[in-house]
Amino acid sequence: MLDKEGIAKRIAKEIKDGYYVNLGIGIPTLVANYIPHNIDVVLQSENGMLGMGPFPFEGEEDADIINAGKQTITMLPGAAIFDSAMSFGMIRAKKVNLTILGAMEVSENGDIASWKIPGKMVKGMGGAMDLVASAENIIVAMQHQNKHGESKLLPKCLLPLTGINCVKKIVTELAVFDVLPEGGFKLLERAPGVSIEQIKNATGGKLIIEGDVPEMIL
Amino acid sequence: MNKVVKDADEAIYDIEDGMTLMLGGFGLCGLPENCISALVRKGVKDLTCISNNAGVDDFGIGLMLKKRQVKKMVASYVGENAEFERQLLSGEMEVELIPQGTLATRCMAAGYGMPAIFTPAGIGTEVAIGKEIRNFNGKDYLMEMAFEADFALVKAWKGDTMGNLVFRATARNFNPVMAMAGKVTIAEVEELVQPGELDPDHIHTPGIYVHRIFQGTDYEKRIENKTHRKKK
Numbered sequence: 001m002l003d004k005e006g007i008a009k010r011i012a013k014e015i016k017d018g019y020y021v022n023l024g025i026g027i028p029t030l031v032a033n034y035i036p037h038n039i040d041v042v043l044q045s046e047n048g049m050l051g052m053g054p055f056p057f058e059g060e061e062d063a064d065i066i067n068a069g070k071q072t073i074t075m076l077p078g079a080a081i082f083d084s085a086m087s088f089g090m091i092r093a094k095k096v097n098l099t100i101l102g103a104m105e106v107s108e109n110g111d112i113a114s115w116k117i118p119g120k121m122v123k124g125m126g127g128a129m130d131l132v133a134s135a136e137n138i139i140v141a142m143q144h145q146n147k148h149g150e151s152k153l154l155p156k157c158l159l160p161l162t163g164i165n166c167v168k169k170i171v172t173e174l175a176v177f178d179v180l181p182e183g184g185f186k187l188l189e190r191a192p193g194v195s196i197e198q199i200k201n202a203t204g205g206k207l208i209i210e211g212d213v214p215e216m217i218l
Numbered sequence: 219m220n221k222v223v224k225d226a227d228e229a230i231y232d233i234e235d236g237m238t239l240m241l242g243g244f245g246l247c248g249l250p251e252n253c254i255s256a257l258v259r260k261g262v263k264d265l266t267c268i269s270n271n272a273g274v275d276d277f278g279i280g281l282m283l284k285k286r287q288v289k290k291m292v293a294s295y296v297g298e299n300a301e302f303e304r305q306l307l308s309g310e311m312e313v314e315l316i317p318q319g320t321l322a323t324r325c326m327a328a329g330y331g332m333p334a335i336f337t338p339a340g341i342g343t344e345v346a347i348g349k350e351i352r353n354f355n356g357k358d359y360l361m362e363m364a365f366e367a368d369f370a371l372v373k374a375w376k377g378d379t380m381g382n383l384v385f386r387a388t389a390r391n392f393n394p395v396m397a398m399a400g401k402v403t404i405a406e407v408e409e410l411v412q413p414g415e416l417d418p419d420h421i422h423t424p425g426i427y428v429h430r431i432f433q434g435t436d437y438e439k440r441i442e443n444k445t446h447r448k449k450k
Contacts (some may be wrong), residue, residue, distance in 0.1 A: 026389075047244045055445045057448075060446070062387065064387040064389040066245065066388050066443075067444070071445040073445070081388065084270070084318065084321075086318025088318065092319065092338070120307060123295060125294060125315060129317035129320075129343065130318060132321030152347075161343045161344075163342065
């Protein structure tokens with residue numbers, strides 16, 4: 001089973017040379033720590049930056065330089081700043097190659113719910129609805145089950161949707177799945193030490209298992 | 219073309235109860251701090267505020283929420299404010315949550331003189347309820363209307379007396395698009411300079427969009443999530 005860092009590490013393997021990547025809040029933010037040094041990747045932050053760097057050293061924080069999670073960050077050489085309309089313009093125009101975000105639920109046809117629990121939690125969708133509506137390559141990073149032990153991979157989302165038919169891949173602490181265009185979670189890899197049985201028991205939606213499913217290599 | 223006013227109180231003198239305001243900023247970054255303080259002092263109420271976030275309990279728009287000055291909030295993300303969540307769940311305040319890109323682009327449309335935009339954000343979700351959907355090249359898009367705001371309040375790094383503005387780093391965010399969208403736009407700046415001191419090639423918002431400008435004071439520039447890495 002993977003911890004959060006493990007999920008981030010596995011997702012980092014999906015990032016290819018030359019990609020512009022948008023990382024969401026939470027586990028996706030950790031992915032930046034595991035991008036291989038031998039590839040060229042530019043991180044986009046939807047509050048208006050390309051070329052996001054690591055956190056600043058203590059005492060060097062600048063209130064004017066933050067990421068979409070409102071964390072203080074740095075700008076790498078070659079960074080560019082733009083306004084919020086242009087930021088979502090480049091997202092809508094599919095200039096960003098990969099979007100990695102968290103979710104509360106994903107359905108077997110690729111719908112995602114991530115922004116609201118009616119009557120309990122209203123935080124808002126932020127940029128997630130824009131990202132999932134336009135991005136062609138969306139990976140969800142999340143825990144396999146919620147804190148009540150219920151699967152977050154479902155036949156149909158129960159919570160209000162963020163977007164429809166959009167999630168292409170899911171990485172959880174248990175496994176990696178492709179979300180198939182015709183519907184279904186296709187099991188690609190198992191996390192170290194996790195059995196097919198465990199994954200079956202933890203998954204609510206249609207699970208597709210073909211042949212031997214390898215253990216992931218981190 | 220001198221647009222300079224003395225301070226925030228003079229700049230907002232004609233903002234009245236019930237008006238619609240745009241406020242620049244992302245989180246606590248690039249907020250029109252002086253204008254917000256002046257609005258709290260003036261005590262105007264029943265305001266509709268269009269801003270990406272609603273501040274935190276004791277900073278930004280949170281200060282106006284505490285005084286119950288906001289009737290309706292239009293935002294994309296409001297997760298950092300307990301008082302906001304309380305007023306929302308109790309029904310004291312109306313809120314319209316809209317996708318961040320839609321928020322920015324509806325401002326942009328207003329500044330570009332376009333009545334509406336088409337965006338895929340929100341298709342298949344509750345955001346789409348009651349809105350016109352058009353299909354272009356096999357994909358559905360929502361029609362979203364340009365915003366109408368009585369005032370836009372923005373914060374820039376530098377500005378000249380003619381209203382030309384330059385923003386700094388990610389404090390730019392919504393400020394330029396909101397500056398373009400207000401019927402009256404008020405800009406507060408960290409450094410007010412004379413015409414000619416800003417390189418025309420480096421101006422982000424041309425002064426034609428700005429009606430009033432003033433030298434701001436006492437910027438707190440609070441950091442919401444101070445994060446750092448260890449020195450090796």
